[in-house]
Amino acid sequence: MTPLVPLVPLVQLGRPDRTPKAMVSLTIDGQTATVPQGTTIIRACESLGITVPTLCYLETLRPVNACRLCVVEVEGARVLAPACSRAVEPDMQVQTQSARVKHSRKLVLELLASSVDLSTTPGMPELLDEYDCEPERYGTPEPPHEPGTRDAHIPGHHRPPNVAYAARVAQPTKLDNDLYIRDYGKCVLCYKCVEACGPDHQNTFAIAVAGRGFDARISTELAKPLPESACVYCGNCIAVCPTGALMAKDEFDMRAAGTWNEESQQVTDTICPYCGVGCTLTLHVQDDVIVKSTSPLENSITLGNLCIKGRFGWRFVQGPNPGASTGVSGRG
Amino acid sequence: MGTNLRDLLAMAGTESVSAILMGGAAGTFLRADELDMQLTLEASRAADTTLGSGVVMVFAEGADLRDVVLRIAGFFRDESCGQCVPCRVGTVRQEEALHRIVKGATIGGTSRELALLDEVGVAMRDASICGLGQTAYAAVESAIKRLRLFEVVA
Numbered sequence: 120m121t122p123l124v125p126l127v128p129l130v131q132l133g134r135p136d137r138t139p140k141a142m143v144s145l146t147i148d149g150q151t152a153t154v155p156q157g158t159t160i161i162r163a164c165e166s167l168g169i170t171v172p173t174l175c176y177l178e179t180l181r182p183v184n185a186c187r188l189c190v191v192e193v194e195g196a197r198v199l200a201p202a203c204s205r206a207v208e209p210d211m212q213v214q215t216q217s218a219r220v221k222h223s224r225k226l227v228l229e230l231l232a233s234s235v236d237l238s239t240t241p242g243m244p245e246l247l248d249e250y251d252c253e254p255e256r257y258g259t260p261e262p263p264h265e266p267g268t269r270d271a272h273i274p275g276h277h278r279p280p281n282v283a284y285a286a287r288v289a290q291p292t293k294l295d296n297d298l299y300i301r302d303y304g305k306c307v308l309c310y311k312c313v314e315a316c317g318p319d320h321q322n323t324f325a326i327a328v329a330g331r332g333f334d335a336r337i338s339t340e341l342a343k344p345l346p347e348s349a350c351v352y353c354g355n356c357i358a359v360c361p362t363g364a365l366m367a368k369d370e371f372d373m374r375a376a377g378t379w380n381e382e383s384q385q386v387t388d389t390i391c392p393y394c395g396v397g398c399t400l401t402l403h404v405q406d407d408v409i410v411k412s413t414s415p416l417e418n419s420i421t422l423g424n425l426c427i428k429g430r431f432g433w434r435f436v437q438g439p440n441p442g443a444s445t446g447v448s449g450r451g
Numbered sequence: 452m453g454t455n456l457r458d459l460l461a462m463a464g465t466e467s468v469s470a471i472l473m474g475g476a477a478g479t480f481l482r483a484d485e486l487d488m489q490l491t492l493e494a495s496r497a498a499d500t501t502l503g504s505g506v507v508m509v510f511a512e513g514a515d516l517r518d519v520v521l522r523i524a525g526f527f528r529d530e531s532c533g534q535c536v537p538c539r540v541g542t543v544r545q546e547e548a549l550h551r552i553v554k555g556a557t558i559g560g561t562s563r564e565l566a567l568l569d570e571v572g573v574a575m576r577d578a579s580i581c582g583l584g585q586t587a588y589a590a591v592e593s594a595i596k597r598l599r600l601f602e603v604v605a
Binding site for chain 2: 183184185186187188190199219222225226227230231233234256257258262277279282283285286307308330331333334335359391423448
């Protein structure tokens with residue numbers, strides 16, 4: 120039996136698949152798309168210039184279809200289909216703007232915006248506006264949780280909700296190392312960081328989803344601080360985080376000080392000077408100072424990934440500085 | 452299969468019926484005046500209900516059905532695995548709205564809360580990954596629309 124989601128070999132993730140494929144024709148919003156067999160609906164939409172909103176989809180990661188923002192209506196199907204992972208089928212009739220689609224997208228956005236801080240999610244104000252979202256209609260936001268309470272396993276019976284509040288995941292930012300912060304009040308549980316840390320890229324498995332339902336959260340083993348976990352500080356989780364829940368400490372500090380100005384930043388591509396792999400580094404420079412280092416998703420060597428040296432080891436460029444090393448004690 | 456609901460309840464010696472939950476927590480409520488339905492897949496589908504797990508749970512007159520609905524909503528909130536947004540957050544919002552109605556703490560009145568429940572329920576049914584989220588509104592919806600359990604008393 121052919122699985123609904125084609126099981127792409129991991130080595131192929133984000134890399135061009137050059138195996139010859141039969142072509143499949145389908146209709147999307149009344150337009151005909153002809154794409155190779157196995158193409159996902161979202162890619163077929165892209166081929167027609169139709170934009171489908173997503174949070175948990177990234178071309179370099181295996182689709183987890185968890186956010187459900189990309190749902191589309193497939194004629195004859197009982198429920199909506201996630202465009203990010205559903206493969207096209209011959210003569211499929213897809214609607215990306217039907218009333219059912221718009222309703223589910225609006226509700227997904229509202230449910231997230233009413234429970235998660237989306238203030239640093241790029242493109243979110245425009246999306247909330249486009250779908251006429253009113254996240255405040257679910258009630259007064261619950262006060263932030265005390266540090267660590269959302270990381271604790273709470274045994275026992277069901278706890279009824281507090282009718283005065285709409286539950287949310289607000290909690291203090293985790294500041295437990297010099298390189299990056301984890302603000303899980305902004306986490307939409309898209310799984311991207313877990314995939315990037317684990318099987319899709321880094322193979323380090325320092326983080327996973329712990330807990331169930333609304334109590335689910337991203338956690339290190341036994342909710343240990345990052346320096347006590349298996350984390351190798353590659354920062355590939357930061358690179359894929361869609362909401363700014365994971366952020367380099369430099370950016371976090373500059374945002375807190377009000378000095379982070381993305382519009383004024385210059386972006387320059389270079390090659391990482393450390394080892395011989397030759398990863399492309401994109402240096403983000405503000406006022407002649409490097410403030411961030413990333414790598415292009417479409418780069419065939421990195422697929423957007425770097426190691427601790429490429430991601431954080433550029434401070435020496437600015438000259439003598441006590442923070443010039445990678446900044447984390449006790450780790451190589 | 453094929454027996455009608457009234458005969459089944461007679462066989463079980465049921466004396467008093469205020470509502471019946473067909474098919475488990477993910478099923479639908481029937482009213483006491485809907486007992487002529489045959490217990491077949493076709494007849495249950497035609498009657499817009501389900502045989503589901505096969506459970507026929509009868510509630511006697513005087514049973515606190517609103518509390519039963521709250522417990523069903525709590526069950527789905529607890530059983531949601533948390534993977535997809537409509538179910539992870541939707542089951543929480545559903546339970547909150549029902550508690551607000553039952554405790555007389557509505558935001559903008561019961562009608563608005565019922566409309567909100569319907570909006571959340573439709574999104575859970577249409578956009579959740581699995582059958583749990585897709586049916587998390589089924590019993591609640593039938594309690595609202597079939598039993599009219601949360602009607603504003605004029």
